[in-house]
Amino acid sequence: MVTGPIYVDGAQPGDALKIAVLSMLPRVPYGVVSSRHGKGALARTPSDGAPDGITLDEVMPPVATDGRSTGDPTRYGNVSVFTPVRRGRKGVPSGVMKRGGSGSVTFPLRPFMGIMGVAFTSASGLTDPLLNSIPPTLGGGNIDINLLGVGATFYLPVFTEGTLFYTGDPHHAMGNGEVALTAMEGSLRATFRLTVCKPGSGDAPSVAFHYPFAETPEAWVPIGLSDPDGSGAAR
Amino acid sequence: MNDLDIAMRRAVVNALDFLEHDHGMDRAVAYAYLSAAADFKEHFAD
Structure with a gap:
């Protein structure tokens, strides 16, 4: 789900928007991790072979359970793991998954929004491929950086008056690589402080006036995108 | 291929x-667990 846009008073093209992540409260005590559509780090190639470095036996989802050719989504072999949230060690909210017959594994939640963005281009209509919400662009969007939880700051260039901030794709936790395709997806109540930074003010890193940039309490986070203007989405 | x-x-x-x-x-x-909870890091050796 994506929500917005939010018009930010005073934001003009050439400015940078500073997005401070103030809180990320889980709204439900569960999330879901999915491996779908035959995607993920160990997926078969488009020609149904094994990707370089692994064998067909090692492909996930297993070739024997991949029923995508049936055209029936209930037989695709998709896997969605329902993941309850419990208070773990020292009261830290944790995701819980099954281990063996009766055991479990837990991991601490690190909630963040996968999508944080601003309007960055104009298009002919609501379904124009340039407005595809999947690929991240110079206007941010589906940036999926698990460092951007509470305490982090995300910076985006402003392309239009009011900048039109939007956010969505809440994650309770995500491992780097997101190997099965998705994070632990679950509803969050997110609170941000939005600040307009003017060029030359020193209020934002210089890069942030033309490219997404981020910082955490521990680190600066330079970002690189493979298709920054979203043109690949239109191909 | 990389x-x-x-x-x-x-x-x-x-x-x-x-x-x-x-x-x-x-x-x-386990695949879902790794997707949500494990950080895979890449490192160039030179």
Whole structure:
């Protein structure tokens, strides 16, 4: 789900928007991790072979359970793991998954929004491929950086008056690589402080006036995108 | 094909084998667990 846009008073093209992540409260005590559509780090190639470095036996989802050719989504072999949230060690909210017959594994939640963005281009209509919400662009969007939880700051260039901030794709936790395709997806109540930074003010890193940039309490986070203007989405 | 992608796939398969055979996790659940909870890091050797 994506929500917005939010018009930010005073934001003009050439400015940078500073997005401070103030809180990320889980709204439900569960999330879901999915491996779908035959995607993920160990997926078969488009020609149904094994990707370089692994064998067909090692492909996930297993070739024997991949029923995508049936055209029936209930037989695709998709896997969605329902993941309850419990208070773990020292009261830290944790995701819980099954281990063996009766055991479990837990991991601490690190909630963040996968999508944080601003309007960055104009298009002919609501379904124009340039407005595809999947690929991240110079206007941010589906940036999926698990460092951007509470305490982090995300910076985006402003392309239009009011900048039109939007956010969505809440994650309770995500491992780097997101190997099965998705994070632990679950509803969050997110609170941000939005600040307009003017060029030359020193209020934002210089890069942030033309490219997404981020910082955490521990680190600066330079970002690189493979298709920054979203043109690949239109191909 | 990027060598790091090959190394990454091998790391994921080895992690799945470990969770399934040493810890009794269902392989599909282990895959989901890695997706939500494990950080895979790439490193250039030179």
